[in-house]
Amino acid sequence: MGEKTMKALVYHGPHQFSLDDMPVPQIQEPGDVILRVTLATPCTSDIHILEGHIPFVKWPITLGHEFCGEIVELGSAVEGFKVGDRVTCLPGAFCNECEMCKSGYSSFCTHGGCYGNFLHLPGALAEYIRIPFALQTMKHIPEGLVEEDVLLAGDMLGTAWFGITNAEVKKGDSIAVFGVGPVGMCACILAKKVFEAKTVIAVDLAQYRLDAVMNAGVADYIINSGEEDPVKKIREITGRKGVNAVVETAGVQSTMTAAARSLGIGGILSTISLFSKPLELPLDLMPNRNLQLKTGIQQCEGVDTIIELIKEGKIDTRFMQTHRSPLNDIIHALDIFGGNKDGCIKYLITPYER
Ligand SMILES: [Zn+2]
Ligand SMILES: [Zn+2]
Missing domain, CATH: 3.90.180.10 (Medium-chain alcohol dehydrogenases, catalytic domain)
Known part of the structure; x- marks a missing residue:
């Protein structure tokens, strides 16, 4: 050198x-x-x-x-x-x-x-x-x-792994991802291809991002929240029950409120956002439905497994x-x-x- x-x-x-x-x-x-x-x-x-x-x-x-x-x-x-x-x-x-x-x-x-x-x-x-x-x-x-x-193994996928495991996504679950920027897209990949969620619903304002996850086969439904009310649409998709978990990546008031309101009984709101100011949560609703909120920063705990899964062709x-x-x-x-x-x-x- x-x-x-x-x-x-x-x-x-x-x-x-x-x-x-x-x-x-x-x-x-x-x-x-x-x-x-x-x-x-x-x-x-x-x-x-x-x-x-x-x-x-x-x-x-x-x-x-x-x-x-x-x-x-x-x-x-x-x-x-x-x-x-x-x-x-x-x-x-x-x-x-x-x-x-x-x-x-x-x-x-x-x-x-x-x-x-x-x-x-x-x-x-x-x-x-x-x-x-x-x-x-x-x-x-x-x-x-x-x-x-x-x-993208260490940062985008590592952060999404943290969000998905916090959300306790299991085979057959329905989950929504609010905000499908790069980390949200990785959350869709993991939910669909690795954790085998039955229904993955992607929510965003940018149609090109929604189209990208749909075309990649890692979302079952896409909702453009500029055009439709995501809470109403998610209730329709899930037969009024709401989703088992939401992974939230946008970190703004509207997505946090809609994320909480989209959950079914016992649902988990897993946010991987870093917030620049305090926000309100619909606490009038959350205890009555046994909802949980999880936050934090990833500790790269999933990265070795992620690299293995890339090798196996499960993550692309x-x-x-x-x-x-x-x-x-x-x-x-x-x-x-x-x-x-x-x-x-x-x-x-x-x-x-x-
Ligand atoms: Zn980063
Ligand atoms: Zn140390």
């Missing part, structure tokens, strides 16, 4: 970001690995950072936490991997030794953090990235698979990968992806072209 500088998408404060020349990262600890990023994709939370909605992110920082790479250098403590191996990574790094990690809350690790987000680990919308605690964070790309197959996210450009075009990519333009679902970023 002869280069001293690399291209990286750097956040300089709300609405200020550019493709800059940055130092190529170096090994700092024996557990570190340096990856050449082979494929990455911006996440909706990167857009929230760029818009200044996530105040704890300090700048300047390189963004990006959804990526695959090729190992170019390993620290002395990293066993089981070698230079040239292709890996996919979890969205953050964690030590596996602190109190938080030992209690199963690795996302709150005292020594780790999410790349390009909190605790200031530089991110993956760059040519190279340093992976601390690499043994916990990196996953080999299984033989026969390529980057595109596993790119290719239909979501609508756009693709080299890192050279990242500013344009963020405009298209962040603005939900041109039918964009996920925008893949390939290495910088010199």
Whole structure:
């Protein structure tokens, strides 16, 4: 690795970001690995950072936490991997030794953090990235698979896994997904293809997203909530009973209220949204129907299983990968992806072209 500088998408404060020349990262600890990023994709939370909605992110920082790479250098403590191996990574790094990690809350690790987000680990919308605690964070790309197959395993699918398992989706259940952006689409995939829900109902305002899940065969019904009342429609579909569970991904008042009102007796409202302000819940209704509310941040607990299921062909996210450009075009990519333009679902970023 002869280069001293690399291209990286750097956040300089709300609405200020550019493709800059940055130092190529170096090994700092024996557990570190340096990856050449082979494929990455911006996440909706990167857009929230760029818009200044996530105040704890300090700048300047390189963004990006959804990526695959090729190992170019390993620290002395990293066993089981070698230079040239292709890996996919979890969205953050964690030590596996602190109190938080030992209690199963690795996302709150005292020594780790999410790349390009909190605790200031530089991110993956760059040519190279340093992976601390690499043994916990990196996953080999299984033989026969390529980057595109596993790119979404750690963040989009990992978050959806958390939402679906919190929702306790079982074979034969009926479930609704409110908000079918990338994570909601992954929730539809898991509900239909892995947890074998009988009825998956997708609710969104964007018709192209609804069409995408319907065409991919991961939703049985689609409801455009700009045109129809989703609560009324869900009652119709379920013979007035309501659904067993809702996975909510939009995090706004209208979806939270409609989600609660769509549940049948004993139903679970599993939200994977991060809320920017307090919202109201229909608590006049929830105890009388034994409804439960579950919230939280994923701890990447499903990712190994997810990669196995991708290998078995049960999970396929290719239909979501609508756009693709080299890192050279990242500013344009963020405009298209962040603005939900041109039918964009996920925008893949390939290495910088010199
Ligand atoms: Zn993310
Ligand atoms: Zn830890």
